[in-house]
Amino acid sequence: MWILFQESKLSDAVIVVEDKQFHVHKLLLQTRSPVFAAMFEHDLKERQTNEIKIEGIKPEVVRKMLQFIYTDTLDNCKDNVGELLIAADRYSLEGLIVRCERILCERVTIDNAVSTLELADNYNATNVKKHVAKFISRNLPFIVGTDEYKEIEVRKPALVAYLMREMAAMIDYYRLELD
Numbered sequence: 001m002w003i004l005f006q007e008s009k010l011s012d013a014v015i016v017v018e019d020k021q022f023h024v025h026k027l028l029l030q031t032r033s034p035v036f037a038a039m040f041e042h043d044l045k046e047r048q049t050n051e052i053k054i055e056g057i058k059p060e061v062v063r064k065m066l067q068f069i070y071t072d073t074l075d076n077c078k079d080n081v082g083e084l085l086i087a088a089d090r091y092s093l094e095g096l097i098v099r100c101e102r103i104l105c106e107r108v109t110i111d112n113a114v115s116t117l118e119l120a121d122n123y124n125a126t127n128v129k130k131h132v133a134k135f136i137s138r139n140l141p142f143i144v145g146t147d148e149y150k151e152i153e154v155r156k157p158a159l160v161a162y163l164m165r166e167m168a169a170m171i172d173y174y175r176l177e178l179d
Contacts, residue, residue, distance in 0.1 A: 001028070001070045013040075013050040015066070020059040022066055026050070032069045035091045057087050068096045077103060082119050089123045097125070105131045110139055114148040121159050133166035140167070 004010060004025065011023035029036035039046035046052050054062055061083045068074055068088075072095065077084065081103045088096035101120075105128055108116050113136050120128035136143050143149055153160050 002067065005066060005070045013046075013052065015052045015054060015062060017054045017057065017059040017062045020062075022062065024066065028069060033091045033093055057090070058083065061087050065091070065093065065096065068093065068099070074099055074103075081107070082116070085119065085123055085125065101125050101128045104128050108132050108135050110142050113139070113143055114146065114152055117163070118152060118156065118159065121156070121162075129162075130166065133163050134170065136163060137167040137170050 005023075008023035011025055013024050013026045013029070015022040015024055026036075026040050030040055031037075036052070038044075039052060041047070057065075058080070061080050064074065064077060064080070064084055065087045074084075074096075077100075081100050085097065085100035085104065087093075088100055104116055104120070104125070108131065113132055117129060117132040117136065119125070120132060
């Protein structure tokens, strides 16, 4: 299937992102994404023009999203996993959401923990949010003094409250283990 995309064979629609065009196959997009399906099934502009304009997502992220749609795989997904999660969420690509969440959990570090927690909160990535909350709890002395943590305390007090509840639950769990 990926060869069809790469060579633009038999394409019947175009996705336009900034100055980049991706020649795609409506049937495949409709099969994989309820959002794309709605665009082509209802009397919307996309159905009439066979063109989808995507804004707010970088072309390389859209290409990764299309790679997943066509192949159900991800290659070399290093720097833009958060952006890919946002794209997957926008187009309701559940399998891609799960993959992005798994990668985010695997790659959480002291340097990116707060931003990953905020991303997970913004896109209801519950498993990532819990995983990162535990990570932050275990590494609190290294994270709590960072500028990023201080900013999130001001911007998202509800998220910090969530983090405190998760830490309290973790403390209770370890207390029970010791008793």
